[in-house]
Each structure stands twice: as structure tokens, then as C-alpha cells.
Amino acid sequence: MTFQFNHPSLSAIRANLIIQKLVDFPSNVDRLNIFATGRTGSGKTTLGNRLIGIDYFMPSSGYQDCTDEINLIKFPMGLNYFDLPGVCSDDRLENYNRVALGLEQVEDFPFVENLILAKYSKDKTSEKQKFSISEFSLQQFKPDLIFYLIAPDKQFLSVDCTYLRDLLQQHCQVIYVFNMFASKETSSEHFASPQNISDAVNKLTKIHTSVLGKTSQPVIVQVNCWTGEGISELIARSGEMLGSEKGRLFEELIRYQSEKTPDKYVCQVKEEILRILAHAACQKPDGTSRSGETLLEDCQILWEFISSLLSKHQEMPSFVQQVIKAQVYTIISQYTEHQYEKVTRQMSKPIYKSVPVFKTVYEEVPDYNRPIQVPRFINKSTSNPFKKMKNIAKYGSTKKETVVYETVGYYNKTVSRQVHDGYREEYSHTEYWQEETGEQKLVGTTYQYFRQSAIVLLLALVHLLISISINDCESYKDVEVRYQSLYESYFLKVSKLPNFPIEPTEKLVFSILSAHLEKLFKDDFDEVVRTVACS
Structure with missing residues (x-):
């Protein structure tokens, strides 16, 4: 995933330091009243919440007419921030706003006789008080400085012009705060176009100079009330407008943020x-x-x-x-670690054995079962007197002539036999083995x-x-x-x-x-x- 920087914003750092100092500032300065006014939905309540450093410290729905009473944040060092009901939307709330600033009520709008002041503490709880118009004026709730909030992405209408003209006839210590609405997630793309801003500047400048004179040019500060960017400049311009006595608080805030911002x-x-x-x-x-x-x-x-x-x-x-x-x-x-192993190949070799070779030979040998016999006549004597007499009578001798056969040899016969005739090589089996080739192969990688x-x-x-x-x-x-x-x-x-x-x-x-x-x-x-x- 591609890395995304959260680019540090000097203006946001300065704003947060000022917010921090506002909360912790010692109570050693004169009371200073700042009133926030402007059209409904321009960001008055959001700016107050940003100054205290807590989102939704005061109730704000983000929609029209979210402030139906005067909200007051009392900062420890004597700064009072009055968040007034919006104008140019709800007739009754506009008169509510006008009464709080000491302006004449619009006759055609519902008449306001009482004001509700909600004082907010650090635990977000509010203490509500009800004042009549005369009682409210006796509380010394007079503005030392007015933040007129304008949403430049919305048109500056004739009703805005009428209200601003009435306001300037009673109060000249006014800073025009352009709330540069943007996406809460990115804060990069503002809703107001350059043309929107130019139109708003031209209209309010025309009214401002027509009431206070051309030598009095409007003080305009661009602020993102969600992120706090621009609050540092708003504080600086507030200190200039209030002068040395009332502006001492703002000088201290600017000095503090100037010291702390670099670190x-x-x-x-x-x-x-x-x-x-x-x-x-x-x-x-x-x-x-x-x-x-x-x-x-x-x-x-x-x-x-x-x-x-x-x-x-x-x-x-x-x-x-x-x-x-x-x-x-x-x-x-x-x-990256590669694992290698040596490359081997299978080798084989046939194995032979020496086998004796025999051959058949034939030869003539005597056949002792077949003798060669030759007849031979012999005179055979006898001891029997009778036979002797017979032989004399027959053969003229006492001996009898007899044929006998005499073996003089044997016939031959052919016989065969096996005789050793050397050796021959005969296949026995095949031997197998692995032999290294001198090469290596990659078998795995660890990252x-x-x-x-x-x-x-x-x-x-x-x-x-x-x-x-x-x-x-x-x-x-x-x-x-x-x-x-x-x-x-x-x-x-x-x-x-x-x-x-x-x-x-x-x-x-x-x-x-x-x-x-x-x-x-x-x-x-x-x-x-x-x-x-x-x-």
C-alpha cells in the first residue's frame, strides 16, 4: 500500500497552541466579550467549539438553525465567547440575535421579549438563565469585538446586506470570518470557488465602506472552523483591532504560539x-x-x-x-536468501560375468560290449575213460577237437564329451548411481x-x-x-x-x-x- 503523509500544517499548529493557551490562560486580564454572528449554518458554533478545543462542546447539528439560544463559553482568563442564533433564516431567531447585539428588532418578525443564556462548562453541561431584554443589557454583555461569520460558498443575499448594514451602524469592531468549508476527512477541497469568495468580498466591502466610510476597509480572515486553520491570523487581527489595552490577551496568545510553533x-x-x-x-x-x-x-x-x-x-x-x-x-x-542444491544426474553401467564355455568333441573308443572273436580249433583232453574211447573211435585220438572263440579285439564306437573351451562375458545386472554435474539449481527463496x-x-x-x-x-x-x-x-x-x-x-x-x-x-x-x- 502506498504511504500517505499527513503534511504538518503550521496554521493548524498555531491554532491548536492558541486553543490550548485559551483553556489554560490565567485569570489576570480584563473581561473581553466576543460575539459571533452571521447567517444560520455559517459555522459560529463550530468556531466556538474549535476555540475550546472540543468538537460538539456546544450543540451543533450541522444543519440550519442549530442555535436557538445564546451560547456562552467563559474562558478562564476572562474571555467570553457569545454564540448567537443565526440570522436570515428564522424570523424569530433573527430578532433574538438583534436583541443580543442591541439592534432594533424587525417589526415584521415575531417580537422577542426574553433571552435564554446557556453558559457552558468544561464537562459540556450548560447552566441556562432567562433574561428580559433590560436585564440582559444590565449584565454588561456588550461586544468588544464581533466575528461576522460568512460561508462564501453560499450567496450573500439582500437580507444579509440589510442585516450587515444595521449591525455596522451600531458596531464598528467587526472582523469578517470567511468559514472555508471543506471535507472533514481531507480538508483539502474547499466548497467555495474563487468566484464565490470574490463576490462575497465585493458585496460586504461595498456595504462596509458605505456605512463606515472608505477609509475603513473591512478586515477579512479565512478560517476553516473544522481544522482551526486561520485561527492564528484571526487572533492576530483581533489584537490589532482591539488595541493595546484590550488586545493584550491576543498579543500574549500570539507570543505563545510564536514561541511554541517551531518545536x-x-x-x-x-x-x-x-x-x-x-x-x-x-x-x-x-x-x-x-x-x-x-x-x-x-x-x-x-x-x-x-x-x-x-x-x-x-x-x-x-x-x-x-x-x-x-x-x-x-x-x-x-x-533475499536463495537456497540451492547441487545438480546430479543418474548414471548406469551394465555388469557382466565370465561364464565357462564348453564344446562337444567326438572320438572313437573300443566298445567293450562288442568284442572281435576269432574261432580256433583245439584238442581237448578228458579224463573220462569212456569219453577217451569214444574220442579214439571218432577222432582217432583220446582228445576231442573243439572250436573255441578267442577275443582278438573290440569294435570301435563313437562317443561325445564336453570339454572346456575358454570363457565368455555374459550380462549379469545394471548398476545405478547419482553423479554431480558441477552445476547448482535454485530450490527455494526466503524473503x-x-x-x-x-x-x-x-x-x-x-x-x-x-x-x-x-x-x-x-x-x-x-x-x-x-x-x-x-x-x-x-x-x-x-x-x-x-x-x-x-x-x-x-x-x-x-x-x-x-x-x-x-x-x-x-x-x-x-x-x-x-x-x-x-x-
Whole structure:
């Protein structure tokens, strides 16, 4: 989210100091009566509430005819602020207003015989008293000064002219207060246009000079009754109009706010700078190309703030932008932590084993189951006498001729057998493993808050702009050297701030910085800002 400065307003500071002094002022001055008059809805009650410093101290609805009695705020030092009913709207209330100021009642309007005075105390309660016209005049409720409130965004009509003419014929101590109505939220865009203001000035000037003479020019002060801006000038012009005796109170108020305004202004400026320091400290990079834009934007916003404060109104020169941008990206790199891991690749290798190889051989071998037999005749003798006799008869001998077979060898047969014939390599399995490639890959990124580094970045920029004239820096190198010197100086101070959180919040960082202001701003900073407040 883009940071937004609440630009300190010297006029608002002066107004608040006057309001503070009005409440606390000792009761040592003569009674002073100020009457607030004007058309209904012009802001009389709001101005009274602003002077007391409390919104809605006196009842005000913000609509027409919100005051149906005379409201009186009695300030401690003797100042009485009378808030009169509005004119030019309700006939009866206009006569109420006229009677309070000692003017003739309008015959065509309802006649007023009694007045109700509501005295307001600090607890917002009111004590009401009823007076007849004669009794009211005996109370010494005579105006020493009249604030005639005008809403310039509304037309100054003929009835306003008639009432003003009657008023000036009785009272010449009149200050015309232009209530510059604006949005309560922004207070920046006024409802009245320049043409509205010009028309109102011309009309009242014409009436004023026609009654009091051309040598008496109207005193006109623009005030925002919601914010208090312009009250300081209103008090100053009131003191001038009342003179030395009655105006002593206003002189004291002006003296008080003149003494206190510079310090208050310095404090508010520092407070705004602390706010943006806390805002920047709680930012962190996001990993995109826009990571540095938040810090650079804060630097640009801060530059514009300080530049307008010093009434320089100059854009950040390109060579200053270069210095700041370089520092911003250095900070981003410091608070961006990348996690890497080594890149590996899967490797594999087939594994082989040696397997014995056999071959079949054939060979001829004797087949002992197939012998080679040759017949042979032999004479075989016998011991049996009978057989001998038989053999003699048959063969002529006692021996018998017999055939026997004799094995002279064997037939061959072919047989086969396996014989070792060496080895062969055979696939067994594949082995796998991871091998580093020498490269790394990003596996994650951690982003840290900028913390003290962002604070130092902006503080150095503040003091760079405060302490030098940028136009005197002719080169990038000049600015870089000066800025780096300031950066290093403040880094030593800020890095030693105690209890700085790892997970910062803007509220906590602001509190820590506020407790160590003396380490963050040099004396020349206060001197420069005070000079602005006094100018």
C-alpha cells in the first residue's frame, strides 16, 4: 500500500497552541466579550467549539438553525465567547440575535421579549438563565469585538446586506470570518470557488465602506472552523483591532504560539518521517521485478515531502535516483536468501560375468560290449575213460577237437564329451548411481523484512537533502560519496537500536524509533525545520 503523509500544517499548529493557551490562560486580564454572528449554518458554533478545543462542546447539528439560544463559553482568563442564533433564516431567531447585539428588532418578525443564556462548562453541561431584554443589557454583555461569520460558498443575499448594514451602524469592531468549508476527512477541497469568495468580498466591502466610510476597509480572515486553520491570523487581527489595552490577551496568545510553533512543527515533521521509516522497515521483497518499487516509491514520496517542506519543490535529479536505486537493489539482495542444491544426474553401467564355455568333441573308443572273436580249433583232453574211447573211435585220438572263440579285439564306437573351451562375458545386472554435474539449481527463496536497512536508506536521503544543495553536486560520484557517508553513519546508529523485532510491525517500529530520536536526526535538521516554521 502506498504511504500517505499527513503534511504538518503550521496554521493548524498555531491554532491548536492558541486553543490550548485559551483553556489554560490565567485569570489576570480584563473581561473581553466576543460575539459571533452571521447567517444560520455559517459555522459560529463550530468556531466556538474549535476555540475550546472540543468538537460538539456546544450543540451543533450541522444543519440550519442549530442555535436557538445564546451560547456562552467563559474562558478562564476572562474571555467570553457569545454564540448567537443565526440570522436570515428564522424570523424569530433573527430578532433574538438583534436583541443580543442591541439592534432594533424587525417589526415584521415575531417580537422577542426574553433571552435564554446557556453558559457552558468544561464537562459540556450548560447552566441556562432567562433574561428580559433590560436585564440582559444590565449584565454588561456588550461586544468588544464581533466575528461576522460568512460561508462564501453560499450567496450573500439582500437580507444579509440589510442585516450587515444595521449591525455596522451600531458596531464598528467587526472582523469578517470567511468559514472555508471543506471535507472533514481531507480538508483539502474547499466548497467555495474563487468566484464565490470574490463576490462575497465585493458585496460586504461595498456595504462596509458605505456605512463606515472608505477609509475603513473591512478586515477579512479565512478560517476553516473544522481544522482551526486561520485561527492564528484571526487572533492576530483581533489584537490589532482591539488595541493595546484590550488586545493584550491576543498579543500574549500570539507570543505563545510564536514561541511554541517551531518545536511543535519539528516534532510533527519528525513524527511523519518516523511513520514512513516504520512503513519501509515492514516491507520485504516479493521475488518479482517490482521488488524494489515499494522502497523506491517511499524514497520518492519522502523526497517530495522534504522538498516541499523546504519550499524547494524540485524533482529528484537523475543522478540521485541512480544512487538510491543502486542502494535499494543492494538492500534487496541482502534480504533475499536463495537456497540451492547441487545438480546430479543418474548414471548406469551394465555388469557382466565370465561364464565357462564348453564344446562337444567326438572320438572313437573300443566298445567293450562288442568284442572281435576269432574261432580256433583245439584238442581237448578228458579224463573220462569212456569219453577217451569214444574220442579214439571218432577222432582217432583220446582228445576231442573243439572250436573255441578267442577275443582278438573290440569294435570301435563313437562317443561325445564336453570339454572346456575358454570363457565368455555374459550380462549379469545394471548398476545405478547419482553423479554431480558441477552445476547448482535454485530450490527455494526466503524473503526477509527490510528492517533497519530501509530506515537507514531513508534517513540518509533525508539528511542528504537537508544538508546540501543538490544543484551543487555536479556528478553522480559527488552524490554517491556523500550519500554513502551518511548511510554508513546512520547504519552504525540504527543497527544498535535495542529490541528491534525480526517480524516488525509499523506500530512497534515507530515506538522504537520514537524512543531514540536523538540518534536519528542531527541538530542541523532541527535548525532547518525551525527556520521553515519561523519564516
